[in-house]
Amino acid sequence: MVWLGRGMITALRLPTRLLSFGAATMAATNYGSITESAAAPAMILPGDLLVREHVITVPVDHGVGADGRFGSLSVFVRELVPASKAEDDLPVLLYLQGGPGFPAGRPTAPPSGWTKAALAKGYRVLLLDQRGTGRSSPVTAQSLGSLASPEEQAAYLTHFRADSIVRDCEAVRHGLCGGKKLTLLGQSFGGFCILTYLSLFPAAIERALFTFGLAPVGRSATEVYGATYLRMQERNRRFYERYPQDVELVREIVASLHEAPLAMPRGGTLTPRRFLMLGLLLGSANGFESLHDLLEMARETPQPQPTGGAEGGGGGGGGG
Structure with missing residues (x-):
């Protein structure tokens, strides 16, 4: 698999479309219309790090598609790869951030921590801002305020759980990676998303790496x-x-x-x-x-002035 042609690497610009295979595959699997956006020029950072930004469009409700009640949203992915290996057919590692509610961390230059280790092991790293966070159609008080009622807001938010995040990952896998199997790295809630991924699309995963307490499968709350x-x-x-x-x-x-x-x-x-x-x-x-x-x-620290008036809600000692 070639991600970008040699000319594009030299120019450091994203192509209009990464792989023609992606959109056709998504249509066939009911993910809806997948588009690739040249959100920003690619950058080469210290440490031989090439950074590219990708934006794809997915349905809010994967079950009904972009023509459904809530339409579509954008999912942002940042790609990290050694500049010297940018054209190579490398295995892909997709990182799933903990939370829920947090975007993926931004890369350092030169690379450090687990990203440095992953790149050194020959991976192309994808940092996904999970839907509703970061640059992936963030959920805010303002965006929720545009919905008609609290019931409408609650219905909208049901589409921001792990099952929808995993289907976004499948859109990324097909739309950006040509359907190639992924290695997954999940931290905290990201590991819970991996469990959902393993349940829904086990054939899509090359290997799964967990850095979290394993979810209590089969145990009640x-x-x-x-x-x-x-x-x-x-x-x-x-x-x-x-x-x-x-x-x-x-x-x-x-x-x-x-x-x-x-x-x-x-x-x-x-x-x-x-x-x-x-x-x-x-x-x-x-x-x-x-x-x-x-x-x-x-x-x-000197004590600030109280608001005036007592409030209930929990007295008692207890731990910190």
């Missing part, structure tokens, strides 16, 4: 969250064992917020429950120290 609560209780116990001076501070902050919640600089209100959501940090590798540092800053 009650079982999963019950186990999660037990794990968080243990993490809280270990945190306060390491930083016993934070016990009383957390209790003081919770009591203060219960009596007088605080207005936050960017809007919203800091309530006891919102404060206690900092406990999410305890699930990360350096979370104990990060949480302790935040509490230390709270201890040293």
Whole structure:
């Protein structure tokens, strides 16, 4: 497979269409009309990194096509490849970002981290902004506000789940890669998307690489969250064992917020429950120290004026 001709590489411009095979395949598989957009000129960055940007058009609802209720949307893909190998027939690695709700990370120049390793192993890397994020028809308060009702908004958002993301990936695989099998790398929610991909299109995948806790297939939400609560209780116990001076501070902050919640600089209100959501940090590798540092800053920072008026929503001590 040749991605771009030699002349195009020299000119560093995208062709009008990457592969004629793509659109015909998509029409046959009910993905609707697939287009290739020359969104920007290709760039060669330090570290022999060639970066190209692709935009394809897919239906919001893959089940009915672009003529359906919500029409179509754009999916943005950034391609990374060593400039010296840009014309080679390389295996393709598609990265699925964690979240949900976050675009793929932007490349560094020279490449670093896992992208450096993938390129060194001979992959052509595709960074997908999952639908609704980044440059893939982002879902915003403004875009949702254009819909007629909350019910309409909810119906629209049902098309931004893993099953739709995976079908976008299939559009990318056929429209940009000529139907070539993909190696998938999934981080967190991206790994959950890979499980959906393996369920729906197993023949499309060369290999799947996970960097996440495997989804609890066959387990109920009650079982999963019950186990999660037990794990968080243990993490809280270990945190306060390491930083016993934070016990009383957390209790003081919770009591203060219960009596007088605080207005936050960017809007919203800091309530006891919102404060206690900092406990999410305890699930990360350096979370104990990060949480302790935040509490230390709270201890040293002059207190802002309260919003005035108490708000319910969760008192009590508990972990950070």
